[in-house]
Amino acid sequence: AQTVTQSQPEMSVQEAETVTLSCTYDTSESDYYLFWYKQPPSRQMILVIRQEAYKQQNATENRFSVNFQKAAKSFSLKISDSQLGDAAMYFCAYWGARAGSYQLTFGKGTKLSVIP
Amino acid sequence: EAGVTQSPTHLIKTRGQQATLRCSPISGHTSVYWYQQALGLGLQFLLWYDEGEERNRGNFPPRFSGRQFPNYSSELNVNALELEDSALYLCASSQGVPMNTEAFFGQGTRLTVV
Numbered sequence: 001a002q003t004v005t006q007s008q009p010e011m012s013v014q015e016a017e018t019v020t021l022s023c024t025y026d027t028s029e030s031d032y033y034l035f036w037y038k039q040p041p042s043r044q045m046i047l048v049i050r051q052e053a054y055k056q057q058n059a060t061e062n063r064f065s066v067n068f069q070k071a072a073k074s075f076s077l078k079i080s081d082s083q084l085g086d087a088a089m090y091f092c093a094y095w096g097a098r099a100g101s102y103q104l105t106f107g108k109g110t111k112l113s114v115i116p
Numbered sequence: 117e118a119g120v121t122q123s124p125t126h127l128i129k130t131r132g133q134q135a136t137l138r139c140s141p142i143s144g145h146t147s148v149y150w151y152q153q154a155l156g157l158g159l160q161f162l163l164w165y166d167e168g169e170e171r172n173r174g175n176f177p178p179r180f181s182g183r184q185f186p187n188y189s190s191e192l193n194v195n196a197l198e199l200e201d202s203a204l205y206l207c208a209s210s211q212g213v214p215m216n217t218e219a220f221f222g223q224g225t226r227l228t229v230v
Contacts, residue, residue: 035218037221042223043204043223043224043226044221044222044223044224045206045208045221046221047218047219047220050218091158091159095219103149103161103164103172103174104149104151104159104161104208104219105161106151106158106159107158108157108158109158
């Protein structure tokens with residue numbers, strides 16, 4: 001079974017600075033998707049960024065980028081120029097691409113605080 | 117375009133009662149996923165429905181059940197409620213296999229069992 005581990009329960013960053021959230025996963029599959037979701041106090045899970053395992057290039061969405069290391073099974077999220085609105089729970093998630101693993105498996109999350 | 121909608125937003129039940137939670141997926145999405153998010157825990161996978169069929173089930177007792185209707189909306193039923201069932205229940209939808217590459221979430225139903 002796939003597992004996702006987020007080793008940092010809480011992180012903090014100064015406004016305008018850069019922060020990196022860590023995520024590792026365990027899988028025997030070669031084809032899969034990885035995601036970072038943001039959950040603000042409003043509870044709405046918002047997709048931040050997505051990475052296809054077959055793509056070597058790291059995904060980027062504006063101030064958000066990932067460092068995807070397939071061999072190391074590592075998928076970290078970098079937030080640049082942090083803003084107050086970035087404060088939230090961040091969840092790393094794995095989605096298998098083969099029958100039997102079509103479900104999102106989540107890590108336990110990292111609570112990010114942004115200090116003004 | 118409307119997103120994933122869940123109802124009710126909040127639900128308070130007594131231990132032993134039954135709870136019914138509802139989810140309407142994004143138009144065109146055939147897959148619906150249910151997750152439980154208990155306080156301090158991550159999201160635990162409950163159920164996955166696609167094209168009206170239950171495709172996969174998480175490690176939850178049989179009193180957690182559900183169904184998907186012909187319009188792809190879904191219900192989650194929790195029977196014989198226990199205090200530890202208190203949690204945020206999130207529904208997500210996607211286009212359905214093999215096209216599903218992204219899941220969109222609703223705002224959740226906060227279930228409180230007293």
